[in-house]
Amino acid sequence: xxxxxxxxxxxxxxxxxAFEASVATLDERTRxxxxxxxxxxxxxxxxVGRPAWGAWVPAAVAASLSILALLLWRPGVEVPPxxxxxxxxxxxxxxPVELLAGGEDxxxxxxxxxxxxxxxxxxxxxPESDG
Amino acid sequence: MAAACSEVDRCAKGDGVDQTVELNRFLAGIExxxxxxxxVALRNRDDALDVVQExxxxxxxxxxxxxxxxxxxxxxxxxxNGVRDCLRRRAVRSKLFSWLRGPRRGDDADTVAxxxxxxxxxxxxxxxxxxxxxxTMDELGRALEDLPARQREAFLLRCLEGMDVAETAxxxxxxxxxxxxxxxxxxxxxxxxxxxxWL
Numbered sequence: 404x405x406x407x408x409x410x411x412x413x414x415x416x417x418x419x420x421a422f423e424a425s426v427a428t429l430d431e432r433t434r435x436x437x438x439x440x441x442x443x444x445x446x447x448x449x450x451v452g453r454p455a456w457g458a459w460v461p462a463a464v465a466a467s468l469s470i471l472a473l474l475l476w477r478p479g480v481e482v483p484p485x486x487x488x489x490x491x492x493x494x495x496x497x498x499p500v501e502l503l504a505g506g507e508d509x510x511x512x513x514x515x516x517x518x519x520x521x522x523x524x525x526x527x528x529x530p531e532s533d534g
Numbered sequence: 535m536a537a538a539c540s541e542v543d544r545c546a547k548g549d550g551v552d553q554t555v556e557l558n559r560f561l562a563g564i565e566x567x568x569x570x571x572x573x574v575a576l577r578n579r580d581d582a583l584d585v586v587q588e589x590x591x592x593x594x595x596x597x598x599x600x601x602x603x604x605x606x607x608x609x610x611x612x613x614x615n616g617v618r619d620c621l622r623r624r625a626v627r628s629k630l631f632s633w634l635r636g637p638r639r640g641d642d643a644d645t646v647a648x649x650x651x652x653x654x655x656x657x658x659x660x661x662x663x664x665x666x667x668x669x670t671m672d673e674l675g676r677a678l679e680d681l682p683a684r685q686r687e688a689f690l691l692r693c694l695e696g697m698d699v700a701e702t703a704x705x706x707x708x709x710x711x712x713x714x715x716x717x718x719x720x721x722x723x724x725x726x727x728x729x730x731x732w733l
Contacts, residue, residue, distance in 0.1 A: 414724060414725055414728065414732060417670070418694060419693060419694065421671050421674065422567075422671070424663070425667050425668070425671050426570050428663075428667060429566050433569065433583065436583050437565040437566065437583070437586065439587075440583070440586060441561045441565060441590060443587065443590070444591045444593065445554055445561075445594065448553070449554075
């Protein structure tokens with residue numbers, strides 16, 4: 404072993420010994436502070452695994468769906484007359500209730516719902532279905 | 535330790551029980567060493583305690599779900615980031631105050647804690663032994679103070695915490711080759727600084 408290696412080893416050993424002794428002789432007040440810090444960290448660990456906003460996502464989705472269902476389903480509201488030229492319920496898309504009752508593709512209906520309402524409000528004829 | 539464990543056992547419920555108990559065990563095993571490492575780097579007990587506490591909370595929040603074997607390098611990565619932030623803040627504060635009040639004697643007083651209560655160590659160690667340990671650690675702290683941050687981190691993790699090269703590389707977010715280089719240079723510099731007192 405070279406002289407350099409020996410000196411390095413001596414330095415490492417002395418540093419390590421002093422460090423271990425300093426850990427062993429840590430005062431009680433500091434140890435109590437470390438225990439407090441650990442308790443706080445463990446309390447924080449209770450929130451591990453999901454970001455804080457994550458828990459609200461399912462609740463928000465459920466609430467949105469409920470509101471949408473309430474908006475679509477209004478008991479006692481008179482069903483508006485069919486659009487001129489329409490031959491059946493599937494073609495007479497004049498409102499969301501008919502849309503749902505007619506078994507149309509829901510995704511398409513959701514996308515176009517506002518457009519149909521806008522047409523209705525502005526007195527335009529609703530175009531007939533391609534099919 | 536036993537009291538802390540039973541407290542955790544009582545509090546922890548559901549799927550996270552094992553993880554919380556494991557985390558408690560890990561932190562209990564590492565906290566005193568982490569504090570001393572931060573204290574050597576910062577040369578201030580209170581700052582070291584703050585940095586350790588922040589590292590514990592950050593580990594639990596961000597990496598608590600990771601495998602236990604990954605915790606040690608991750609914990610020390612967070613700890614050393616905290617040490618660096620603290621040193622940076624201190625440097626800015628020091629510059630600001632020196633500019634505001636001009637040159638003054640005893641400016642280093644805020645970097646060296648002299649809390650008489652904190653210095654009351656375990657009586658069983660004996661006052662002479664404690665004094666020697668404190669003096670040796672102080673010398674080491676002063677020598678480390680002048681090292682570049684990366685060399686200091688490599689020395690603290692490899693030599694004092696006893697991490698292997700691979701773990702140290704994860705903790706320092708660098709290659710194993712860089713760890714070896716930083717560590718070698720740290721030893722070289724410390725040999726020079728501590729030559730008279732230590733070798």
